[in-house]
Amino acid sequence: MVLTGKDRELVAAIQGGLPLVAKPYAAIATQLGLSEDEVMLRLQVLQSAGLIKRMGVVVRHRALGYNANAMVVWDIEDADVERIGGLLAGESCVTLCYQRPRRLPTWRYNLFCMIHGRKRSSVLLRLEQIIACHGLEDVPHSVLFSGRDFKQRGARYVEQDGSLETARSAHG
Amino acid sequence: MDGSIAILDTPAELTALEKCLLNEYQRGFPLCSSPFQALAEQQGVTEDVVIETLTSLQQRGLISRVGPVFAPRRAGASTLAALSVPENRMQGVADFVSSFSEVNHNYEREHSYNLWFVVTAADEEHVQQVLDAIQDSTGLPLLNLPLERSFYIDLGFPLWC
Numbered sequence: 001m002v003l004t005g006k007d008r009e010l011v012a013a014i015q016g017g018l019p020l021v022a023k024p025y026a027a028i029a030t031q032l033g034l035s036e037d038e039v040m041l042r043l044q045v046l047q048s049a050g051l052i053k054r055m056g057v058v059v060r061h062r063a064l065g066y067n068a069n070a071m072v073v074w075d076i077e078d079a080d081v082e083r084i085g086g087l088l089a090g091e092s093c094v095t096l097c098y099q100r101p102r103r104l105p106t107w108r109y110n111l112f113c114m115i116h117g118r119k120r121s122s123v124l125l126r127l128e129q130i131i132a133c134h135g136l137e138d139v140p141h142s143v144l145f146s147g148r149d150f151k152q153r154g155a156r157y158v159e160q161d162g163s164l165e166t167a168r169s170a171h172g
Numbered sequence: 173m174d175g176s177i178a179i180l181d182t183p184a185e186l187t188a189l190e191k192c193l194l195n196e197y198q199r200g201f202p203l204c205s206s207p208f209q210a211l212a213e214q215q216g217v218t219e220d221v222v223i224e225t226l227t228s229l230q231q232r233g234l235i236s237r238v239g240p241v242f243a244p245r246r247a248g249a250s251t252l253a254a255l256s257v258p259e260n261r262m263q264g265v266a267d268f269v270s271s272f273s274e275v276n277h278n279y280e281r282e283h284s285y286n287l288w289f290v291v292t293a294a295d296e297e298h299v300q301q302v303l304d305a306i307q308d309s310t311g312l313p314l315l316n317l318p319l320e321r322s323f324y325i326d327l328g329f330p331l332w333c
Contacts, residue, residue, distance in 0.1 A: 017237025020227050022219060023205055040203045043240075052240040053326045054199035057226070061329050063233045064194070071281060071288075085323035092330045099321040100252065107285070107315050116329070144288075147280030151270040151289075 001049040006034065010042055017058075065118045068145065072127060073109035075102075075140040081111055087134050088113045093126045109142065120145065189215060189225055191331075194235070198328025201238065241326065249299045250292040251318040254285035255310065262287070265310055274302045285315055 003011070009032050018024040025043075026036040034042075046052045076084050081099055088111070089097040096114040117123035124143070131137055186194070192215060202210040208226075209219040229235045257265045262280070269289050270278045278289040293299045307314045 011240075011242075014239050015242070017230075017239040020208075020223050020230070020238065022208060022223070024207065025203075025205065036205060040205075044203055046240075050243055053243045054241050054328060055203075055239065056198045056201040056241075056328065057194060057229075057238050058236045058241060059194055059198065059329050059331065060234055060236050061331075064331065066329075066331075081321075082323075085321070089323035089325065095324070095329060097323040098319050099323070100317040101320060103315050103317070106313065107317070112317075113324075142283065144281040144283045147282060147286075148266075149279045150266040150287075151275060151278040 001045075001051060003051075006032070007042060007046065010034075010039065011046070014043075061116060066116045068117045068120045068123045070115050070120075070123045070127070071144045071146070072113050072115060073142050073144065074111040074113075074136075075108045076111050078110070084134070084136070084139075085111055088130070091130055093117075094130075108140065187225075189217065189221070190229060193222070193225060194229070195331045197238075248292060248294050249296040250290060251299055251303070251316055252288065252290055253303055253306075253317065254281075254283075254289075254315040255287040255306070256285050256313045257287045257310075265312065268309065269306060272302055272306070274298070285313075 010028070013028050013031055019027045021027055023036070025039045028034075029036045029039045032039070043052070043055070047055065074084070085097055085099060088094050093115055094113045095116060096112070098112045099110060100112055102108055102110050115123050115126055117126065123145075127143065131139075193211070197211060201207060204210055206219065208222045212219045212222045215222070226235070226238055230237070255265065255269070266278060266280070266287060269275055269287065272291070274291050274293045275289050276292055278287070280286055281288050291299050291302050293302065303314060303316055
């Protein structure tokens with residue numbers, strides 16, 4: 001969809017979060033010179049268009065103790081990638097599930113998913129459950145736990161001046 | 173899922189209301205004039221308590237915000253790349269990779285490919301230039317693993333699942 005000038009102002013106003021007051025949409029509306037109904041309607045449109053994926057509480061999982069993070073990579077037959085990708089993506093504990101190219105002979109894995117947990121042991125236990133649940137015992141896979149974080153820059157969707165970013169990472 | 177995992181994974185310092193607000197309102201936040209009142213009615217508490225609890229969670233750094241999560245933009249180009257770095261060179265190579273403004277996430281993983289980073293730029297040629305520069309300067313084996321297909325639908329971050 002094409003964003004109107006007002007949409008950009010709206011996105012810029014809410015990307016840092018709604019004000020935690022009784023009537024947050026009215027507060028945003030006052031700030032932008034819109035009506036409360038207009039703000040709610042445009043937010044509904046932005047969600048329907050898929051530009052806003054979800055609205056709600058955005059948790060900081062590391063602060064909540066979710067420090068164990070495993071990228072699990074699988075070597076899945078090409079014909080089966082779609083089916084298994086869909087199964088893994090549907091697991092409540094899987095965040096992110098992507099197909100990527102193999103780089104033979106050094107890299108055989110073509111499906112990537114992420115599992116977070118508060119402890120390594122719980123991540124591994126969940127992985128075991130997923131493997132058992134979906135019959136993936138014979139699928140070669142590797143578990144890459146994360147170590148030091150050298151750089152993490154959260155991308156903002158719209159710069160403060162209202163211009164759109166040219167690109168944003170889709171890798172998480 | 174196994175109940176024992178939920179117990180292992182539940183931080184004791186959170187109240188039942190806090191856990192509920194953290195877990196159950198990551199999506200579907202009401203688009204109505206008084207959304208916190210709507211949450212309050214669902215939870216059987218007052219609007220003030222909901223607002224105070226969310227404010228406290230935010231002040232304690234446990235939530236970044238109550239608001240929208242945007243879809244990744246498809247404009248531009250990006251890739252996930254990995255390097256195989258000898259342990260004694262890790263910090264130097266990591267700092268070098270981080271120095272590129274096109275790299276927005278750079279982290280260590282336990283594997284022979286042990287440094288993973290995301291490169292984002294206006295087009296694929298520019299992404300490739302950054303990868304070439306990193307490979308040429310470090311002399312290390314590099315994997316370029318661009319996204320081919322996403323199966324993932326963002327329903328929020330799973331807590332105590």
